[in-house]
Amino acid sequence: MKRPDTLSLQTRLQHTGSDPFDPETGTAAVGLPPKRSSTVRFADLAALDRAYQRRRAGERAITYGRSGMDTHRALEDVFTQLEGGAHTVLAPSGLAAITLAFLGLMGAGDHALVADNVYGPLRHLDDTLLKKLGMTLEYFDPTRPDDLAAKLRPDTKLVYAESPGSLLLQMTDIPALAQVAKAKGVPLVVDNTWGSGYIYQPLALGADVSVVAGTKYVAGHSDLMLGAVVSRDLAMGQRLGAMQYALGYALGADDAWLALRGVRTLPVRMAEHARSALRVCEFLASRPETASIYHPAWPQDAGHALWQRDCTGSNGMLSVSLKLDRAAGRRFVDALRLFGIGFSWGGYESLVQWVEPDGLAPHAYAQAARGLTVVRLHVGLEAVDDLVADLAQALDQAAG
Numbered sequence: 001m002k003r004p005d006t007l008s009l010q011t012r013l014q015h016t017g018s019d020p021f022d023p024e025t026g027t028a029a030v031g032l033p034p035k036r037s038s039t040v041r042f043a044d045l046a047a048l049d050r051a052y053q054r055r056r057a058g059e060r061a062i063t064y065g066r067s068g069m070d071t072h073r074a075l076e077d078v079f080t081q082l083e084g085g086a087h088t089v090l091a092p093s094g095l096a097a098i099t100l101a102f103l104g105l106m107g108a109g110d111h112a113l114v115a116d117n118v119y120g121p122l123r124h125l126d127d128t129l130l131k132k133l134g135m136t137l138e139y140f141d142p143t144r145p146d147d148l149a150a151k152l153r154p155d156t157k158l159v160y161a162e163s164p165g166s167l168l169l170q171m172t173d174i175p176a177l178a179q180v181a182k183a184k185g186v187p188l189v190v191d192n193t194w195g196s197g198y199i200y201q202p203l204a205l206g207a208d209v210s211v212v213a214g215t216k217y218v219a220g221h222s223d224l225m226l227g228a229v230v231s232r233d234l235a236m237g238q239r240l241g242a243m244q245y246a247l248g249y250a251l252g253a254d255d256a257w258l259a260l261r262g263v264r265t266l267p268v269r270m271a272e273h274a275r276s277a278l279r280v281c282e283f284l285a286s287r288p289e290t291a292s293i294y295h296p297a298w299p300q301d302a303g304h305a306l307w308q309r310d311c312t313g314s315n316g317m318l319s320v321s322l323k324l325d326r327a328a329g330r331r332f333v334d335a336l337r338l339f340g341i342g343f344s345w346g347g348y349e350s351l352v353q354w355v356e357p358d359g360l361a362p363h364a365y366a367q368a369a370r371g372l373t374v375v376r377l378h379v380g381l382e383a384v385d386d387l388v389a390d391l392a393q394a395l396d397q398a399a400g
């Protein structure tokens with residue numbers, strides 16, 4: 001038997017957050033039950049004193065429902081293991097986790113450099129809150145580390161990227177960006193929702209903080225909202241924990257429990273999503289309507305070499321540009337029966353999202369999308385032959 005810290009991540013995911021044995025009966029459930037409570041009772045004042053001493057020493061102590069109970073501690077441990085970090089802070093959604101990273105690491109008047117292909121609602125956060133706080137977000141081209149180097153300023157306090165990027169799934173050279181940021185002592189934060197710690201680990205590639213929408217693959221069943229901010233360094237994690245406390249972010253115990261339950265099957269779900277997505281790529285490549293396929297595990301993808309270097313697996317996300325005008329593109333999407341039209345992804349079901357070309361990053365990709373229909377697919381856990389047949393009949397209907 002190996003030592004616990006040398007066990008593979010797949011094994012550790014099955015054993016983190018188990019129900020502890022009852023010292024009296026010597027029995028336990030398998031999984032930790034959801035512990036719901038708004039407040040915490042202390043046996044005596046000495047117990048309260050001990051909890052506060054631990055908290056002051058920077059340790060985790062259960063003192064009040066808002067900062068979470070045992071179920072939340074177990075879920076934090078899962079994210080810490082997934083991302084290979086030192087400290088995890090939970091948030092009530094992925095976007096809340098992004099907000100937490102910006103507010104925790106930046107001050108009024110500071111400047112941040114943000115990759116231009118990140119999750120779209122970050123721009124809404126910028127416009128509605130960060131600008132009001134006097135923060136300036138400037139966008140850079142993540143395919144060019146020299147663009148990042150040229151735009152770094154003395155007041156730059158944060159570099160933020162996402163890999164692969166939202167919508168067109170371009171792989172980013174995180175080690176190259178980390179090198180540029182590190183040379184100026186600026187922390188690099190990476191949105192790792194795509195990898196969810198299981199197939200991609202930005203912290204091991206040089207990032208300081210990984211932000212994950214647990215809503216997607218970690219929870220895996222499209223039934224809850226969840227975010228996590230995982231730090232490589234304990235002190236930075238504690239700084240983010242202080243901001244979480246100030247914001248009053250709380251996650252329901254039932255949602256934490258559902259995420260713990262969902263994450264046990266992350267390894268097998270990811271493998272199946274990835275296998276099916278590659279089959280869908282093969283099918284799409286065989287169709288005359290297909291202009292480009294965007295899926296880092298697909299050998300023809302522009303980021304395939306980076307994917308081979310930095311990732312240990314893939315998932316069900318792919319985008320495709322089709323030689324269909326707008327009307328034919330709309331016929332195609334409406335004809336799909338198994339792909340639901342919807343945002344988000346990472347659940348068991350297949351989804352299609354219409355991508356407006358002007359919503360894409362300003363560099364090369366918008367050019368590539370002109371006059372084409374671009375859709376993002378989430379390939380779910382349905383039998384892949386059924387999914388391929390559905391895409392085939394929808395493409396046939398779009399033409400006719």
Ligand SMILES: *Cc1c(COP(=O)(O)O)cnc(C)c1O
Pocket residue numbers: 093094095096119162166191193194213214215216225226227344
């Ligand atoms: C969905 C998503 C988010 C936001 O997560 P929510 O839980 O929906 O708020 C952040 N980043 C990426 C890359 C996402 O896909």
